[in-house]
Amino acid sequence: MGKVRITEYLEIDCDTEKWCCSRCGHELYNARDNYKKGCLVYENPLEKVHPPLAPDASYNFTPDKDFSRLIEFYCPGCGIQIENEYLPPGHPITHEIELDIDALKARQADERQADQRIS
Numbered sequence: 001m002g003k004v005r006i007t008e009y010l011e012i013d014c015d016t017e018k019w020c021c022s023r024c025g026h027e028l029y030n031a032r033d034n035y036k037k038g039c040l041v042y043e044n045p046l047e048k049v050h051p052p053l054a055p056d057a058s059y060n061f062t063p064d065k066d067f068s069r070l071i072e073f074y075c076p077g078c079g080i081q082i083e084n085e086y087l088p089p090g091h092p093i094t095h096e097i098e099l100d101i102d103a104l105k106a107r108q109a110d111e112r113q114a115d116q117r118i119s
């Protein structure tokens with residue numbers, strides 16, 4: 001069947017039902033589950049990403065690490081950053097993309113049949 005692009009760096013291989021990196025093709029995880037489980041995860045320090053702009057902590061625009069953290073998700077194959085999210089400390093990673101894989105495969109099969117009728 002082939003691959004379907006989902007986001008800039010994510011695609012689904014309908015044959016293997018795997019999330020894949022669109023940059024290097026690395027298989028990340030089961031497409032019926034959260035792709036983030038197949039990514040390398042890094043917590044980037046907020047003071048590095050948002051360095052203080054003023055000496056007074058009340059006005060320096062650096063998020064308070066007691067209330068927020070920056071979690072980044074990378075492809076283990078090529079190292080591209082696939083996604084990031086700001087979460088409260090202790091909050092589990094989010095599962096923001098959940099697709100109907102059976103419907104995706106059926107649509108791809110229909111498109112393939114239509115292409116065969118045209119050619």
Ligand SMILES: [Zn+2]
Nearest residue numbers: 021024075078
């Ligand atoms: Zn990759």
